[in-house]
Amino acid sequence: MEGFALLLAATFNAGTVLAIAALGLLINERAGIVNLGAEGLMLVAAIAGFATAATTGNDWLAFAAGAGAGALLAALFGILVIWLNTNQYATGLALSLFGTGFSAFVGIKYTQAKLSERPHFEIPGLADIPFIGPAMFRQHPMVYLAVLLTIALAWFLYRSRAGLVLRAVGESPESAHALGYPVRRIRLLAVMVGGALCGVAGAYISVIYTPLWVEGMIAGKGWIALALTTFATWRPARVLLGAYLFGGVTMLQFHLQGEGVQVPSQFLTMLPYLATIVVLVLISRNANFIKVNMPASIGKPFFPGS
Amino acid sequence: MLKLETRPQASRVMAIASPLLALAITVVIGTILFVILGKDPLRGLYIFFVEPAKSLYALSELAMKATPLLLIALGLSVCFRSNVWNIGAEGQFIIGAIFASGVAMQAGPSTGRWIVIFVLLAGVLGGMLWAGIVALLRDRFNASEILVSLMLVYVADMVLSYLVYGPWKDPAGYNFPQTITFLKSTQVPRLFDGSRVNVGLPLALVLVAVFWVLLFRTYAGFQLQVGGLAPAAARYAGFSSRKALWTALLLSGGMAGLAGALEAAGPLGQLTPHVPAGYGFAAIIVAFVGRLHPVGAIFAAVLMSMFYIGGELAQSRLGLPKSLTGVFQGLLLFTLLACDTLIHYRVRWKGTPHAARPTPAAVSASTATTAVTTGKGA
Numbered sequence: 001m002e003g004f005a006l007l008l009a010a011t012f013n014a015g016t017v018l019a020i021a022a023l024g025l026l027i028n029e030r031a032g033i034v035n036l037g038a039e040g041l042m043l044v045a046a047i048a049g050f051a052t053a054a055t056t057g058n059d060w061l062a063f064a065a066g067a068g069a070g071a072l073l074a075a076l077f078g079i080l081v082i083w084l085n086t087n088q089y090a091t092g093l094a095l096s097l098f099g100t101g102f103s104a105f106v107g108i109k110y111t112q113a114k115l116s117e118r119p120h121f122e123i124p125g126l127a128d129i130p131f132i133g134p135a136m137f138r139q140h141p142m143v144y145l146a147v148l149l150t151i152a153l154a155w156f157l158y159r160s161r162a163g164l165v166l167r168a169v170g171e172s173p174e175s176a177h178a179l180g181y182p183v184r185r186i187r188l189l190a191v192m193v194g195g196a197l198c199g200v201a202g203a204y205i206s207v208i209y210t211p212l213w214v215e216g217m218i219a220g221k222g223w224i225a226l227a228l229t230t231f232a233t234w235r236p237a238r239v240l241l242g243a244y245l246f247g248g249v250t251m252l253q254f255h256l257q258g259e260g261v262q263v264p265s266q267f268l269t270m271l272p273y274l275a276t277i278v279v280l281v282l283i284s285r286n287a288n289f290i291k292v293n294m295p296a297s298i299g300k301p302f303f304p305g306s
Numbered sequence: 307m308l309k310l311e312t313r314p315q316a317s318r319v320m321a322i323a324s325p326l327l328a329l330a331i332t333v334v335i336g337t338i339l340f341v342i343l344g345k346d347p348l349r350g351l352y353i354f355f356v357e358p359a360k361s362l363y364a365l366s367e368l369a370m371k372a373t374p375l376l377l378i379a380l381g382l383s384v385c386f387r388s389n390v391w392n393i394g395a396e397g398q399f400i401i402g403a404i405f406a407s408g409v410a411m412q413a414g415p416s417t418g419r420w421i422v423i424f425v426l427l428a429g430v431l432g433g434m435l436w437a438g439i440v441a442l443l444r445d446r447f448n449a450s451e452i453l454v455s456l457m458l459v460y461v462a463d464m465v466l467s468y469l470v471y472g473p474w475k476d477p478a479g480y481n482f483p484q485t486i487t488f489l490k491s492t493q494v495p496r497l498f499d500g501s502r503v504n505v506g507l508p509l510a511l512v513l514v515a516v517f518w519v520l521l522f523r524t525y526a527g528f529q530l531q532v533g534g535l536a537p538a539a540a541r542y543a544g545f546s547s548r549k550a551l552w553t554a555l556l557l558s559g560g561m562a563g564l565a566g567a568l569e570a571a572g573p574l575g576q577l578t579p580h581v582p583a584g585y586g587f588a589a590i591i592v593a594f595v596g597r598l599h600p601v602g603a604i605f606a607a608v609l610m611s612m613f614y615i616g617g618e619l620a621q622s623r624l625g626l627p628k629s630l631t632g633v634f635q636g637l638l639l640f641t642l643l644a645c646d647t648l649i650h651y652r653v654r655w656k657g658t659p660h661a662a663r664p665t666p667a668a669v670s671a672s673t674a675t676t677a678v679t680t681g682k683g684a
Contacts (some may be wrong), residue, residue, distance in 0.1 A: 036452065040636075080640070084310070089391055089452065090594060094639035095588055108627045125476040151639020215629070220460050227453045266468035273460040277443070280454060285447040303312075 007255050008135040010058040015145045015240075015247025016139075017201050017209055021225035022232070022239045023068075023146075023153055024197025029155065029229055029280075031190035032170040036092025037077050039222030040099020041195055042202030045070045047107040047205025050213040054113045062207045064067060064199050070199020071192045074101065078191035082184050089099045101122060109215045117168075118211060140208050142200075147240065154236040166190060170295035173302040181300055198222065227276045231283050233293035242279075251276045310651040320649045325595050325602075328642035331611070344453040345624050354616030354634075364615075366501035370573060372611035373506045374399070374565035378589035380510075380517045381558030382596040385546055387521070389534035390554040394455025395562040396586025397462035400431040402563025403570035404466060405432030407485060407577045408447055410492040410570070411474070419492050419533065425492055425571045426564060433563015434556050436462065441555040447549055451555070463582060464677055472579055485577040494572040499590065513561075517600040530554065562586060584632070588614075591639045 021038060028035050029239045034042070049066035053059055079097050126137040157163040166186065168176045173183045205221070211297050225247060232238035253268040261268075284290055333351065340347040350561040362538050385392045406429035413421050433608050436458060443449040479486070494504040521527040533540040533550040540547065565585065570577060592610050596602030617631030 062570050076640075080644055084644055085651070086643040086647060090639075091643050093393060093590060094643060095634060097591065097632065097638060098636025101629050101634075101636050104629035105627050105633050108629070220457070222457050223453060227450075227457075230450065230453075260626050264468050264472055266464040266471070270461050270464045271462075273457040277449070280449040281443055281447040284449045287448050290448070303310075 002134070005133075005135040007137065007251055008253075010135065011078035011248040012139060013209065013247070014250045015141045015244035017205055017243075017248050018221060018225050018228060019146045019240050019243035020142075020149065020204065021198045021201035021222065022228040022243055023149055023236060024194035024201070025225055026194075026229050026232070026234060026236060026239055027153070027190050027197070028194035029038055029234060029298055030170045030295055031166055031187045032173060032295055032300065033078070033187055033191050034088050034092065034226075034299050035074065035077060035079060035095070035191065035194065035198075036089055037073070037095025037099065037183050038092075038226055039218055039220065040082055040096035040103075041070050041073045041077075041198050042099075042162050042205070042218045042222045043103035043216065044073055044099045044204035045111065045202030046217060047103045048199075048279065050107075050113070050115075050206040050211075052203075053115055055069025055137060055205045057116055057177040059119075059207055063203050064255070065197040066199040066207075068199065070202065071196040071251075074191045074195020074198070074296070075188065077195070078188040081301070083188050085303055088299050088301070096222070099121070103150065104215045107213050107215065111215070113213065115207065115211055140204075142204055142208065146243075147245075150236045150240040167295070170297055173297050176196060177304050187302075189274055198225070201225070213279070218255065224272060224276050226278055230290070231279050233283070233290065234295065235293070246272060246275065309654050309656045310647070311654045312412055313650055315456045316649050319651075320645075321597060323641055324645040324649060325367075325597070325606070327648075328595070328638060328645045329646070332634060332638045333643040336634060339633075341506045343626065345626070346624055350620065350624065352381030353619045354531075354612060357619055358612045358615040362387060363501060365630065366498070366503045368608065368611050368615060369507050370502050370504075371614050372604075372607040373503075373510050374569055374585045375610050376607035377506075377513065377564045377568070377594050378558075379592035379596060379603040379607060380513055380600055381561030382589055382593040383596065383600065384521065384527075384530060385554040385558045386593055387534050387598050388530040388550045388554045389537070389660060390551055391452045392437060392455050392555055392558050393452055394437075394440065394457075394459045394586070395558060395589055396582055396584065397455070397459035398436045398559045398562035399566040399569075400459075400462040400466050400582050401436040402429035402433040402566030403574075403581050404462075404469065404566075405429055405563065405576065407474075407488070407653075410488040411485065413489045413492045415489070417489070419491055419495075421492050422494060422571065426567045429563045429567020429570070430560045430566075431563065433559040433561070435559070436474065437555040437559020438552075438561070440559075441552050444555075445551055452553075466577070466581060467579055469581045470579055473507050474575075474577065483579055487576045490573060493575065494568055502573050504568070504572050506572060509568075511604075514600045517555060521600065526553065531603040562589075578598060582678070588635055591635050594639060595642055613638075 021042060025035060025038055032187060045066035048069035051060040052065035053062035073095060077091055080091050081088050102198055121138060121140055123137040128131045165176065169181065169183050169186050177183045202218065205218065210217065227248065228239055228242045231242045250272050253271050256268055257265055337347040337351065340350040358364055378399065382392065382395060406425045409425045409428040418622040439458065440451050440455045444451045470485060474485045476484055476486045494506060496502065496504045497507065521531070529540065529545040530550050530553060532543065533545055533547055537547065566655050570581065574581065588610050592603055595609065596606035612633050613631050617628045620626040620630050621628045
């Protein structure tokens with residue numbers, strides 16, 4: 001029982017990383033922009049966060065550094081795809097390739113670095129409830145913030161005027177432009193907010209989740225987060241659920257390894273990637289279902305006056 | 307204020323000039339980077355652009371690294387032209403190397419040189435198989451080829467790791483994760499003594515011609531390109547998008563697999579966890595820098611190979627991390643995409659909107675004139 005509670009706790013922790021990144025990408029995609037650079041962006045944010053935590057000792061500053069690095073790279077990507085009309089897929093790939101190289105380059109000094117004693121958190125009272133306490137109430141505050149973020153984003157998209165404008169920009173940039181909304185600036189803002197959230201997720205990985213810096217340590221989580229937005233058919237609550245599901249798959253792999261299951265570890269490490277493919281296949285096979293929910297202008301450039 | 311204005315026709319000059327401009331900008335940024343790092347920028351540039359081509363031996367190393375990049379980029383050029391986003395060539399490369407090794411390890415002392423052909427064919431088959439999964443899932447289930455092909459890179463990496471740590475581990479290898487060293491008879495023949503260039507290079511050059519003919523002189527190539535440029539027009543003309551998807555993925559997978567086979571049975575001579583060297587990702591950049599054109603890919607592959615060798619030299623000579631290669635490769639693609647904007651748009655200087663804003667009277671007057679002029683024009 002105790003073991004299962006810890007597995008649940010680890011699942012929430014792993015899911016949080018994916019949830020924050022995927023919610024950020026959801027904001028991008030709701031505005032009509034696909035950022036395939038998530039992986040590279042998270043890597044740069046991870047080293048920015050780790051370096052900040054290692055030098056200042058303050059984790060929250062590290063998250064801020066990650067968010068800043070993410071927003072900055074996303075802005076670069078945004079300017080290229082929104083103002084220079086470059087291909088979104090190619091530009092995102094460029095960002096991923098650049099981020100992988102750049103993070104490895106600047107991170108080389110930090111490969112041996114260790115962070116100070118990692119803090120433990122628990123919510124007084126609740127943390128002592130048997131089973132539920134260790135499973136849910138001894139988490140890093142970011143785990144709860146991810147839940148709040150999901151609720152806030154759902155409210156923003158479906159209940160606020162600004163959210164309506166954002167969705168309008170993603171569904172039909174021409175109409176939004178005709179109504180007088182600054183489509184390109186809104187898209188850039190969405191891309192930067194999405195990049196900042198991916199950055200927070202990247203920093204969380206290197207500062208809390210792992211916590212250390214290794215070259216290429218995001219290990220495909222940026223790509224899995226991209227798949228999650230499709231899996232969730234662009235709904236915030238489903239993103240969170242999907243993220244926990246994938247967190248569970250990731251953790252199951254370590255759990256099974258720990259239990260000494262007679263399967264080569266490589267096959268267990270494959271699980272999250274195989275699960276991503278399976279999930280994509282299951283959700284995408286109904287093309288109409290995807291189309292109904294997908295922001296209509298996703299991936300397409302918008303050039304006013306053309 | 308700078309404004310982009312759509313060109314009436316795509317500029318052919320810019321299509322060629324853009325990669326050169328991008329390279330120039332990358333060099334400038336690189337120079338600044340060397341200065342920031344406290345290294346002599348001239349020495350840095352020398353290491354990246356002169357040293358890799360200085361001697362016959364250096365040139366042969368340059369060609370050796372350019373070969374897999376060129377092979378993979380040829381396939382990817384077809385893919386990207388038909389708007390199929392296969393970004394998992396790295397995985398197809400790994401599976402190609404595994405399949406080739408599987409055949410190479412069957413060789414006995416009496417096996418003839420003919421086995422090399424089967425080693426290479428097995429590589430092609432492996433790459434096609436891995437890319438075929440992507441095509442199948444896209445075709446049957448509409449799953450994004452971008453994400454599936456990329457996820458399969460991680461899976462391929464784990465398959466390789468399983469084999470070299472498990473069933474294929476050399477029993478006499480002091481427990482190192484590697485297979486046996488393949489027998490001489492399975493080795494891809496070298497072109498000259500004393501250099502590592504093998505028949506992969508002339509093979510790649512022949513394939514450049516084959517791909518050129520395929521893309522620009524066959525009906526199938528025409529169909530692929532129309533499908534990429536104007537899917538609606540292709541549908542109207544009755545070109546099958548499914549056929550294009552399968553063709554593009556199997557071709558690019560096969561090419562990546564061939565590159566993997568040439569690598570495993572060539573310079574490596576065995577399978578280790580270090581088989582994936584990032585060629586599959588770098589080849590994406592090669593394809594774009596080469597303008598998705600088979601001949602362009604030759605130049606781009608040589609350039610990217612220079613970045614690889616330059617990175618290694620920068621590590622040994624300047625004490626800089628090898629990952630500098632990745633930084634420059636990424637930068638080059640970034641600047642290239644930005645410069646490519648100039649193919650379809652030109653930059654115009656327009657007065658600030660503040661000064662240019664006309665008075666209401668002028669607006670109605672100018673609308674009136676426009677109406678008149680357009681009226682006349684019509």
